Amino acid sequence: MSLKAIRYENNSLEILDQLLLPAQSKYIQVKGVEDGWKVINKMQVRGAPAIAIVGCLSLAVEIHNKHFESKKELRQDIEGKLNYLVSSRPTAVNMKIAAEELIALVNEYSKNAELDLDTMKSNFIQSIEKMLEKDIADNRAIGEHGASKILLSIPGDSLVRVITHCNTGSLATAGYGTALGVIRMLHNMKRIEHVYCTETRPYNQGARLTAYELVHDKIPSTLICDSMVAALMKHRNISAVIVGADRVAANGDTANKIGTYQIAVIAKHHGVPFYVAAPQTSIDLKIISGDRIVIEERPDREMTHIGEHRIAAKGIPCWNPAFDVTPASLIAGIITEKGVFKPDELVREFAS
Numbered sequence: 001m002s003l004k005a006i007r008y009e010n011n012s013l014e015i016l017d018q019l020l021l022p023a024q025s026k027y028i029q030v031k032g033v034e035d036g037w038k039v040i041n042k043m044q045v046r047g048a049p050a051i052a053i054v055g056c057l058s059l060a061v062e063i064h065n066k067h068f069e070s071k072k073e074l075r076q077d078i079e080g081k082l083n084y085l086v087s088s089r090p091t092a093v094n095m096k097i098a099a100e101e102l103i104a105l106v107n108e109y110s111k112n113a114e115l116d117l118d119t120m121k122s123n124f125i126q127s128i129e130k131m132l133e134k135d136i137a138d139n140r141a142i143g144e145h146g147a148s149k150i151l152l153s154i155p156g157d158s159l160v161r162v163i164t165h166c167n168t169g170s171l172a173t174a175g176y177g178t179a180l181g182v183i184r185m186l187h188n189m190k191r192i193e194h195v196y197c198t199e200t201r202p203y204n205q206g207a208r209l210t211a212y213e214l215v216h217d218k219i220p221s222t223l224i225c226d227s228m229v230a231a232l233m234k235h236r237n238i239s240a241v242i243v244g245a246d247r248v249a250a251n252g253d254t255a256n257k258i259g260t261y262q263i264a265v266i267a268k269h270h271g272v273p274f275y276v277a278a279p280q281t282s283i284d285l286k287i288i289s290g291d292r293i294v295i296e297e298r299p300d301r302e303m304t305h306i307g308e309h310r311i312a313a314k315g316i317p318c319w320n321p322a323f324d325v326t327p328a329s330l331i332a333g334i335i336t337e338k339g340v341f342k343p344d345e346l347v348r349e350f351a352s
């Protein structure tokens with residue numbers, strides 16, 4: 001089974017179909033923006049950083065194979081396609097931030113009289129390709145900062161026990177992972193005693209994907225149901241909770257996988273520090289608080305069925321928000337590639 005969510009080589013893009021994991025490892029070819037939009041919307045690829053990278057690479061593949069008459073036509077095509085990709089899933093901000101940056105870049109290129117059409121196209125494609133390498137480097141930096149921060153509050157060289165939720169690993173990013181990157185780093189430093197990963201209903205990213213990554217890396221770990229977090233914190237001495245983020249508002253309120261908020265409330269009750277690990281590309285300073293974050297609601301079927309098998313009574317209506325917002329007051333620190341910050345330090349640190 002592969003841990004590589006995104007394969008990109010010679011202008012060809014394939015993604016690992018995460019709907020089939022862990023039973024099957026099957027790659028699907030993404031031939032352009034329409035395919036990119038569909039694989040993101042259907043959650044065949046998921047996780048905020050991976051969504052942005054696959055969306056942008058689907059555009060790179062499409063424009064590589066397409067003929068444009070003028071720089072203006074290329075610029076207009078790119079802008080329209082990027083805006084379309086942003087609509088594929090609303091909560092994670094990474095695709096929106098990438099689209100804004102790339103639109104600014106292509107506007108700059110189109111005004112630059114020294115750049116001809118072909119150079120503009122190849123420079124643009126190269127800037128998308130760099131996202132893959134940058135994401136892995138950022139994740140490693142997140143891992144280092146997060147591990148150091150968590151170890152600061154651990155006496156001597158004792159080991160840590162952490163809880164994580166959803167999947168934030170190699171499958172949700174270009175590689176290594178954010179919250180799971182911190183866990184990987186702690187494991188490399190031989191400082192992990194145990195990781196508890198939640199099942200993450202209704203879509204089971206924890207049971208299917210995080211559990212797979214933990215077993216693959218031989219990290220001592222146990223799967224728990226989402227409803228077991230309070231009991232676990234009462235009975236085991238948990239050192240920290242580490243989760244990822246889909247969007248962090250300017251005040252530090254954080255949207256992440258549904259169930260994150262209740263874990264933060266439980267952590268507060270038990271005095272366990274609750275950390276969010278996220279790259280700068282998940283921080284949305286344009287949104288002042290979490291109340292403004294649009295929460296995606298997904299089809300009832302994700303709750304009523306597992307695969308083809310119905311597990312809920314026929315006829316019962318469902319409410320299926322894919323994310324919730326954890327208030328900044330419950331967050332001990334936001335672990336980024338630039339360091340670990342308190343929620344109220346984000347604007348000072350990241351406003352350009």
Ligand SMILES: CSC[C@@H](O)[C@@H](O)C(=O)COP(=O)(O)O
Pocket residue numbers: 046047048049092165166167168169172173177178179205243244245246256257258322
């Ligand atoms: C590094 S991934 C961070 C988040 O995107 C992750 O925690 C999460 O909530 C993923 O949700 P998903 O619905 O699977 O895309």
